[in-house]
Amino acid sequence: MSRTPSSRRSRHLALIGALATSAVVLSACTGTASDSTPKPSGTPDPDATLTVGLVLEPTNLDIRHTSGAALEQVLIDNVYEGLVTRTQDNTIEPRLASDYEISPDGLTYTFTLNDGIVFHDGDALTAADVVDSYTTVQSDDTVQGHAEFAGVTEVAAPDEKTVEITLAEPNQNFLFALTGPAGLVFQADDDTDLMSAENGTGPFTLNRWTKGSSITLDRFDDYWGTKAGVAEVVLQYIPDFTAGVNAALDGSLDVLTAVDPNLAPQLEDAGTFTITEGRxxxxxxxxxxxxxxxxxxxxxxxxxxxxxxxxxxxxxxxxxxxxxxxxxxxxxxxxxxxxxxxxxxxxxxxxxxxxxxxxxxxxxxxxxxxxxxxxxxxxxxxxxxxxxxxxxxxxxxxxxxxxxxxxxxxxxxxxxxxxxxxxxxxxxxxxxxxxxxxxxxxxxxxxxxxxxxxxxxxxxxxxxxxxxxxxxxxxxxxxTLTALVPGVSGFPEESINSRIDLAGVTKAAE
The missing domain is CATH 3.10.105.10 (Dipeptide-binding Protein; Domain 3)
Incomplete structure (x- = not known):
């Protein structure tokens, strides 16, 4: 890859978001912005609604059995969580687990769960839920991530706060695999219809899905970690790129992802948007x-x-x-x-x-x-x-x-x-x-x-x-290019074609 300091500012990528979601079925540091990172014009409003324009809508919400970046983009870390997750620059960090250890021979992974984790239905998460989730991935070839668990020989819970995963041979990619659908934790014996509903542990719950239009997420006030910065997120699906820009210009959106670079000048010329560029x-x-x-x-x-x-x-x-x-x-x-x-x-x-x-x-x-x-x-x-x-x-x-x-x-x-x-x-x-x-x-x-x-x-x-x-x-x-109105802060810049962690986003009071 050739890169000069100016090249990232002078080149805008043609819209990739819609393409990324379709292509994902084949599998498988901080970014430099074209402008300064947006700063809120006022105090963040914890009761705010954040409206985000996206490109390609999921066909269903069952991330356990359906592949596609459209699902991972909005559900992982927002609605569902795994023992570990990854940052915008693909660094692995703990999530449901407070910490983890890998044995010197690379065969045993030991995770310690955080305290106070509950599912959205109010039931407490225990190590047994993790064992059930991962055993299902291991044994059911219809579940996303099954191939990545091929080397797993045992998933066990020595106690309610500890999970041990044993591999037949070392696998440098295994921990990273746990940051994707394979590593998500679901409630054991839950009968939720994941095609249209959810019961995760994340900072947001599913309020409603208006097919062909939008998905609305609400802040989960009993979340075990830091509470989300906004009360509601409306994910507005606008597959027509010109329509997306028009929606941003008329004030319908706070954030427009995957901006078509040929249309970006319209947003820049408006003078009210910050355009960020992410790898x-x-x-x-x-x-x-x-x-x-x-x-x-x-x-x-x-x-x-x-x-x-x-x-x-x-x-x-x-x-x-x-x-x-x-x-x-x-x-x-x-x-x-x-x-x-x-x-x-x-x-x-x-x-x-x-x-x-x-x-x-x-x-x-x-x-x-x-x-x-x-x-x-x-x-x-x-x-x-x-x-x-x-x-x-x-x-x-x-x-x-x-x-x-x-x-x-x-x-x-x-x-x-x-x-x-x-x-x-x-x-x-x-x-x-x-x-x-x-x-x-x-x-x-x-x-x-x-x-x-x-x-x-x-x-x-x-x-x-x-x-x-x-x-x-x-x-x-x-x-990928993202346009933000003044007052929106903390919106991810990098890798957002496949994942958008919304918990840290805030919107200033108008």
């Missing part, structure tokens, strides 16, 4: 079908990468940062790999000639909900090196069947949003079709390594090999 783990991935000719030839893959003007593409998209490998800056193992795919159309032509592919014709299969900018840039860049690119825009369900499941494609574009998803390149059965035994071995070593820094070094080594093999192209690392 994400969104990887705009140009997938190569490594198992299908001619993409099974590394010379062809390298040629395609060298043909792409990544800096120009980022400018055309509107924001983001260049990314030349499978690991973004917020994940362990990130390394600047820009030297592996410099813009060099002359060398691209030479490689295609060496591969006997001077008149190459390829098809790019892309979900129809993506904009046209990326495809147009690729068509233009590839044409300059003699490659004809046909674009096949399909419904996402078709993409899932044809590309993801059946691997029937040449090139594809999708936004991979999940953090720490390098495992995709260590899985030869994944739709990339990339099969490298050394990468697979390094990834397993990284998981088994107890020292986080050594584990990250192994991941970096594996990621370099993947990029040297040109297993895919990473067009850019997404950033």
């Amino acid at each position: 994400t783990t969104d990887k705009a991935t140009l997938a190569f079908n490594n198992a299908k000719a001619p993409l099974d030839d590394p010379k062809v893959r390298e040629a395609l990468r060298l043909a792409i003007d990544h800096e120009g593409l980022v400018e055309a998209v509107g924001a983001g940062e260049t990314l030349y490998g499978p690991i973004p800056e917020l994940d362990p193992g990130y390394e600047d790999l820009s030297e592996l795919a410099p813009y060099d159309p002359t060398r691209a032509k030479e490689l295609l000639a060496e591969a006997g592919q001077e008149d190459l014709e390829l098809t790019l299969t892309i979900p129809s909900f993506y904009g046209t900018t990326v495809a147009q840039v690729l068509i233009s860049d590839f044409a300059k090196v003699g490659v004809t690119l046909e674009v096949d825009r399909v419904e996402f369900a078709t993409w899932l069947e044809d590309v993801y499941s059946n691997h029937d494609y040449d090139l594809s574009f999708v936004l991979h949003v999940e953090p720490r998803d390098f495992a995709n390149f260590a899985n030869p059965d994944y739709y990339f079709g990339y099969d490298n035994a050394e990468v697979q071995d390094l990834y397993q070593q990284a998981l088994a390594e107890l020292d986080p820094e050594k584990s990250a070094a192994l991941l970096a080594e594996a990621a370099r090999i993947v990029s040297e093999d040109h297993a895919a192209d990473w067009l850019y690392n997404g950033t």
Whole structure:
């Protein structure tokens, strides 16, 4: 990734929020703002209602059985909690657990629960609820996170305040997995219909869900931790980007997430909004079908990468940062790999000639909900090196069947949003079709390594090999823009495409 101090301020990312939610079904530090962080114009009002504009609405609220960033974005840490959580920069920290210990051999995780935790129905949470929740994840393959619990051999509660999880072998990613849906704690034997209701432990309860319009959360006054800063949050779903900006301009919203950079000037010109820019783990991935000719030839893959003007593409998209490998800056193992795919159309032509592919014709299969900018840039860049690119825009369900499941494609574009998803390149059965035994071995070593820094070094080594093999192209690392009215403070800036912790947000009295 190349970054200069001014680049984060001058580049705005084309709207990614809607794309991120769809892409998430594939799995898997403080940000610099374009303006100063908003400061309240008055004293925070504990009785305030905060209205937040979002892009893609969940299809249901059952986060135990339904994947998607739309659910994680609004439910994790707000309505449901796990033993641990992660900060905006993906640092792991305790949540329901007051602290935790990992045994020297990396096999036993011991968590101590905080005092006074209750579910929203008023029942106290005990270690037995955690054991029941995690045993369900371990045993039920329909539950989100089941695969991440494959190495769990036992979940036990020595007493009401202690939970012990035992693994068959060390797993550097296991604690991080507990920050996602796999680690959420539900009440044992609860009969709540999670499709439309909830019974979590978080700082907010579900007031109502008006399908097709909004989700309203109320502050949970019996919350065990620090109470939420506002009494109510209305999550307003506005999938039309222009309509979102108009709603912000007419005063209907306090916060608009995933602002389209092409429309951001309208908010900036209004003079009443602060626009913040935050990093994400969104990887705009140009997938190569490594198992299908001619993409099974590394010379062809390298040629395609060298043909792409990544800096120009980022400018055309509107924001983001260049990314030349499978690991973004917020994940362990990130390394600047820009030297592996410099813009060099002359060398691209030479490689295609060496591969006997001077008149190459390829098809790019892309979900129809993506904009046209990326495809147009690729068509233009590839044409300059003699490659004809046909674009096949399909419904996402078709993409899932044809590309993801059946691997029937040449090139594809999708936004991979999940953090720490390098495992995709260590899985030869994944739709990339990339099969490298050394990468697979390094990834397993990284998981088994107890020292986080050594584990990250192994991941970096594996990621370099993947990029040297040109297993895919990473067009850019997404950033996200958020607009806030004066008086709103504490709204998260980074990683909000997948998680928005609302408890610390305040709104000043008008």
